[in-house]
Every structure is written in structure tokens, then in C-alpha cells.
Amino acid sequence: MSLSLNPEEQAIAARQDGAGMAMRIVAESARLLGAPRLIPIASTHIDGALYHGDSGTLFAEKLVEGGAKVVVRSTLNVGALDLMGCSRIRLEEPQRGMARRMMEAYRKLGCEQSWTCAPYQAGHRPALGSDVAWGESNAVVFCNSVLGARTNRYGDFLDIACAITGRAPDYGLHRPDNRRARLVFDVSHLSPSFLGSEIAWPILGSLYGREVGNAISVVTGVTAHPGEDALKAFGAAAASSGAVGLFHIAGVTPEAPDVKAILAGAEPEAVIRVTPDMVAKARAGLSTAAATESIDAVAIGSPHLSSAEFDSLERLIAGRRLAVPIYACTGRHALALLERDGRRKRLEASGVVIVVDTCVVVTPIMPELGNGVLMTNSGKFAHYAPGNTGYAVLYASLADCVESAVLGKPVFTDIAA
Numbered sequence: 001m002s003l004s005l006n007p008e009e010q011a012i013a014a015r016q017d018g019a020g021m022a023m024r025i026v027a028e029s030a031r032l033l034g035a036p037r038l039i040p041i042a043s044t045h046i047d048g049a050l051y052h053g054d055s056g057t058l059f060a061e062k063l064v065e066g067g068a069k070v071v072v073r074s075t076l077n078v079g080a081l082d083l084m085g086c087s088r089i090r091l092e093e094p095q096r097g098m099a100r101r102m103m104e105a106y107r108k109l110g111c112e113q114s115w116t117c118a119p120y121q122a123g124h125r126p127a128l129g130s131d132v133a134w135g136e137s138n139a140v141v142f143c144n145s146v147l148g149a150r151t152n153r154y155g156d157f158l159d160i161a162c163a164i165t166g167r168a169p170d171y172g173l174h175r176p177d178n179r180r181a182r183l184v185f186d187v188s189h190l191s192p193s194f195l196g197s198e199i200a201w202p203i204l205g206s207l208y209g210r211e212v213g214n215a216i217s218v219v220t221g222v223t224a225h226p227g228e229d230a231l232k233a234f235g236a237a238a239a240s241s242g243a244v245g246l247f248h249i250a251g252v253t254p255e256a257p258d259v260k261a262i263l264a265g266a267e268p269e270a271v272i273r274v275t276p277d278m279v280a281k282a283r284a285g286l287s288t289a290a291a292t293e294s295i296d297a298v299a300i301g302s303p304h305l306s307s308a309e310f311d312s313l314e315r316l317i318a319g320r321r322l323a324v325p326i327y328a329c330t331g332r333h334a335l336a337l338l339e340r341d342g343r344r345k346r347l348e349a350s351g352v353v354i355v356v357d358t359c360v361v362v363t364p365i366m367p368e369l370g371n372g373v374l375m376t377n378s379g380k381f382a383h384y385a386p387g388n389t390g391y392a393v394l395y396a397s398l399a400d401c402v403e404s405a406v407l408g409k410p411v412f413t414d415i416a417a
Helices: 007-013 018-033 054-065 095-108 137-147 158-165 200-212 228-241 276-285 307-317 332-340 343-350 379-389 398-407
Strands: 038-040 043-046 073-076 167-169 183-186 217-220 270-273 297-305 326-330 352-356 373-376 392-395
Touching (some): 007 018, 018 038, 018 054, 018 167, 043 158, 054 095, 054 158, 137 228, 137 297, 200 228, 200 379, 228 297, 297 307, 297 398, 307 343, 307 398, 326 398, 343 352, 373 379, 373 398
Parallel strands (some): 183 217, 183 270, 297 326, 297 373
Antiparallel strands (some): 038 167
């Protein structure tokens, strides 16, 4: 099936400016994907502003020089620098300068200076059924699954091209038939106490991603809404361990009022019955560190911490001094609330290092130790930290992470699946 551009799209593609370059990128991507047409989009979330090399900076600056501007609401994922000055970034020149130039170029393109991987908790929540073009794996899966908007995983630098043109290729998860579930992921054999715990959802997400890959599945056996932060953690882990862009939870997510509806009357291709043993193995797989009597740091906030998660963190610390730092990654939206009532000062006085605009797994912040041990409650951090930071990982609940940071040694409290 060949791509058909309407007269307006053809005219833009023929231009020799930034918008023309962006339209040609979107159109050629659509051809490669087999999309028959381009569709209008309501918003974008841009992942391409994170510095990975000079070419990304030069590309963004070329768009700026060509007079390009985004034509839909466009928030930005994390960059490589903490522009708010909350944490010390160890990125050296010339990389630091190029990263700053890149972030500035995206500002000039008209993108919102959100710098968060959780734009959906910073006020960017597209409507149910609307077409958008989002990047960043956890943001994509949350947008599709929890908000019910429609996006594929738009990578660098197709995301900014979609933002400038206001168009995206018509394929994949933009099409309703591709969003129905084919598999069932049954958690009904797990204990209610486990499903009600914070620690469960990154573990289940990690298991889900490995079991379903990029297939669309519906989770059954969840009897109560686990909360937005739990769904955030589940989706982030699933997108890290698999290629998950969309999940459904029967009775919880908006497109799955029940199993029959999201299966569209068809029989599931497979039913994955999750057992406590499967959960135990998935939990063990999130840790890479050998048995140890000490830890060097705790890192939380992948995806970025919400205000409610900071409430939990402060309550668990209870004014105590930490023996090792807790790196708490978040966005400006949460930082503003912390500063409004003096909580930032209290947390930092306890030994919390607040990281804004970025996170510890995408830019050098934590000290280079060679054989350091990091504890986290994030399935996504657990997946990426060993390769990106050089630290071995211990996975635990937020409560255990805080107790471990206070004592300087790992503490584990078992919650049986």
C-alpha cells in the first residue's frame, strides 16, 4: 500500500525549510512502515532532547535555523543536565556544552520545558481515543494504557518531526483493531496483600514484559484499582523488559471494562497463569548484586517521582539521617510543590539528593565506584542501572530502600505473592 499525502502535506514537504525537512522525515517513515496516510495528532512528548552525541544537537539546531516550530503541545522528556541546579552532573566539556545547546534548541522549537519522563503527572494528559505521537517507553505505555490515547513508540528524531508537522503515520496502535487484547495475563492466584503492595507492580511489570513481548494482553484477577503510581511502575517495567506499548487491566484501564470487551469476543491466543513461583523468580531477576553487607546508594524515581511518592518517602524517613544518599529523581512539577512548603530542605537535610530534569541512569551523577551497589524500588532502574551506571542492583520496596539507606546495609521485608 503506497502512502498518499494530501495537497497541504505535499506543499509542506516541497519546502526547503525546517518544516519541510520534518514533513519529509514523517512521510518517509510512513512509507517504510507501510502506512497509507498521515493522521493529525493532538500532542507529542519528545524523547529526542537527551544528549547521546553531537549529531542530535546539530539536527535540532538545523531545525531551529530552518525556522521550524512545533504546532501541537509538545512536552520534553529528561535531558542530560539538571538545569534547576539541584544535583551535580559529572558530564564534562565538550559534552556538557553540547547537551546544553541541545536542550536550548528544543526550547527554541517551542517545546514545553517539562523535562520529565512522567508528563502525564505534570498535566499533559491527552483525551481518551485521541491520536498523539509520544516518545519515551514508560510515557508511551502509560499514555496508551492508562489514559487510552493512541500512540506508537516514537523514537528520536521522528518525535520532533511529528511535533513540527502535527502529523504521524497511520499504523500500529493508532488503529483500534490493533489495540484489542490477544493474550490473558491472569494474576488471580496471587495473594490480595501482595497485589495491594507497592513492591508488586514493578515485579509484575517485569514478568509481564518478558512473557508477552510486544503482544497486547489483558491482566485479569485485579479486584481493586492499584493507583496511578502502581500502574506507572507496572508499565515502565513492562516496557523495559519487553517491547510493551499497551496493556489492559480488566475493570481498571479505560478500554477494558471487562475481559470479553477487550478481547472483542474472540478467544485468547494464550492464557498466562501467574504463580507465586513465577513472581519469586521475577523478583530475584531484578537484583544483580551478590550477597553484600553494605550498599552505596539508593536511587528512586524511574519514572519520575510523583508528589504522592514524595509524601511516602518523607513519611518513611521520619526525620532520620541517611547513612547513604537516596537519589530521588523527579520533574519540575513535583519540585515546585516540595519547595512551596519547605519539604525540599527537610529531605535534603536528611541526605536525599533531589535530581530534576534528568535521572541517574541517563547522565553521570552518582560517584564512579567500580563495584558499587545500588538499591532501588524501580523495575526500570533495575533493568538499566547495571549497564548505564556500573552499579550492581538490589531490588526492594520503597520502605526497605529507606531503611537500608538509614542503616547503610540492605534490609528486606518479605511480602509473599
